[in-house]
Amino acid sequence: MILLRILCGFAFALAAHSIAAQPAAQGGNRPALDPATLTQQQISGVTVPEVLYQLAATYKAAGDHERLVWSLQRLIVLQPNVGDIKLALATAYAVQGDKSRTYDTLLRMQQQGYGYDLGDNPNFEKVHGTEAWDFIVDSLRKSLAPFGEGKVAFTLPRGDHLYESLAWDPKRERLLVGSVRDGTIQIADAQGRLKPFIAPDAGNGLWSVYAMAAVPEDDALYVASTSSVYFKGFSQQDFGKAGVFRFRLSDGKFVDKVLLESGNQPNTLSSIAAGPGGRVFAADGLRNIIYKLDGGALKPMVANPRLTSVRGLALSGDRSRLYFADHTLGVFGVDLAAGKAFDLGYDVARLVLGGVDGLYWYDGTLVAIENRMSPRRVMRLHLSDDGRAVVRAMPLDAGKPEFELPTYGAVAGDQFYFIANSQKNAYDAYGSPKDASKLEPVKVYRSNLRFAWAEGGVEMAAPARRPLSTSKPGNGRFSNVEGGSNSVTGD
Known part of the structure; x- marks a missing residue:
């Protein structure tokens, strides 16, 4: 079960999420939020991937597919090169019977070079039965061929x-x-x-x-x-x-x-x-x-x-x-x-x-x-x-x-x-x-x-030239890694 495998194994307290995503309450207190009440906007504001993994595992266990999808979508923004997250998102769509978003996610992955054998995967049963699905399964399987x-x-x-x-x-x-x-x-x-x-x-x-x-x-x-x-x-x-x-x-x-x-x-x-x-x-x-x-x-x-x-x-x-x-x-x-x-x-x-x-x-x-x-x-x-x-x-x-x-x-x-x-x-x-x-x-x-x-x-066409990171200690950006940086000396 790929979804369970990648969502488990993280033991970060959910209280960390309230620190990362919740605005300060009046009086300066930050009461812990109930994960079941978090909005898409709040989840989209989380910047710590480990917190999102824990939230996703919680929502998977609770059967809260909507918030599971929001958590995985945010994880992809923070970690776009992790294919397991994208496959988990496609799985979450498929469990809900959302053929359009399942197909779109898997097609994008195949175009990036990913390969999987999903033909007998029970998580995708609700999106079977179309020519589009057969094409996607065949294309992903071909990508696994030795080269x-x-x-x-x-x-x-x-x-x-x-x-x-x-x-x-x-x-x-x-x-x-x-x-x-x-x-x-x-x-x-x-x-x-x-x-x-x-x-x-x-x-x-x-x-x-x-x-x-x-x-x-x-x-x-x-x-x-x-x-x-x-x-x-x-x-x-x-x-x-x-x-x-x-x-x-x-x-x-x-x-x-x-x-x-x-x-x-x-x-x-x-x-x-x-x-x-x-x-x-x-x-x-x-x-x-x-x-x-x-x-x-x-x-x-x-x-x-x-x-x-x-x-x-x-x-x-x-x-x-x-x-x-x-x-x-x-x-x-x-x-x-x-x-x-x-x-x-x-x-x-x-x-x-x-x-x-x-x-x-x-x-x-x-x-x-x-x-x-x-x-x-x-x-x-x-x-x-x-x-x-x-x-x-x-x-x-x-x-x-x-x-x-x-x-x-x-x-x-x-x-x-x-x-x-x-x-x-x-x-x-x-x-x-x-x-x-x-x-x-x-x-x-x-x-x-x-x-x-x-x-x-x-x-591929060369992307537009981006400026070098100033990498000043304590602020700015380190390349596409958000947040404070003390990355490179000399500036």
Whole structure:
């Protein structure tokens, strides 16, 4: 039941809604409102998605379809790249027998690239029986069909390793594989056999390897490492520590490291991007802060309370822009010279940029791994001359049976290697395998980055140029994220 699955799991008090949506009562008091009495205008004024999820779950349980629809409509405004919300809205329309709005919602989703098999879904029984419905079901089912010429390059050894990161060494033409559990970095050959390269020791102090970035021009391998409970060598005294570690790309020799300062909250570095001359950026995907290596320290560059989960980072070829993906909100950029953020513009009626984990730069394009999309896919995004808009989008591979959970990868010349079936969901909150016997060997997939380079894909006119965000602390806007911002330094 997709509707129940996406509406449940949120435990925010409904009192938070009255704070977000209710005007102050006379005398300054804010009595809690009864959810059953909220108007469409009040629900449309909510700015906190978690509150809307809780309201939607409440209305679903109570059978209040009208207010359920209002809540989902507002959620789509706040989180337009989350397909599950749109499908839940179509389901809510269908349960009421509203064929027109059900069909319209599903057709719009199909045009954006979504695919589902709804033919036997009992929630849509009331909207069956028309040619339009049959067409929609057939179109959505066709969108699930496997697409692309990519194949599994090799399979890594089975075991309790949690391989989550790859890096490519172009000078020696070798692929590096990082482990969250072991903290090791190994060299993989074409058959998936591994050879030791870097391991944690007293000299380097390496912890879980979450992300890597190779800079062959500087003979550098930068590693985003965190002392997490997933690390087999975890020590309580190191809890919450994280940093960027530099090794020589040629031989793995440890060079130096820069750790984040300890504070009231634990640090986690989960993604990294780097370029020649010591340009290094790393992101904390839990606290949603992007750091820049500057003067021997990691200094906050981007932060905003509206961000939900910062994932992939990608540095443009001319090193003038840093792109980053928020798993829920989409893809954004930062003009590094100006120190200001911008939306990555695109035609929202024809493209979805949600659920992006890995994000990479290749020959003037961005390569995005969308694992929250249905079907899961790898997209190549051709950009405008200024790099601030998508003018054409092409799936490289989509809907492949191996794509159980594609996450992160590495550009290797004209090839793209990535993890197709991450095992991270097979671990519990304490960092241990839920059932070690069920851990699957990790498949490393290979896509051709020049697939259909000059043809095919979704063409779209570049959106009107939007001004860079001023991103002044405490006010203004951070790109399309509403509310106060302390996002980018320098303004």
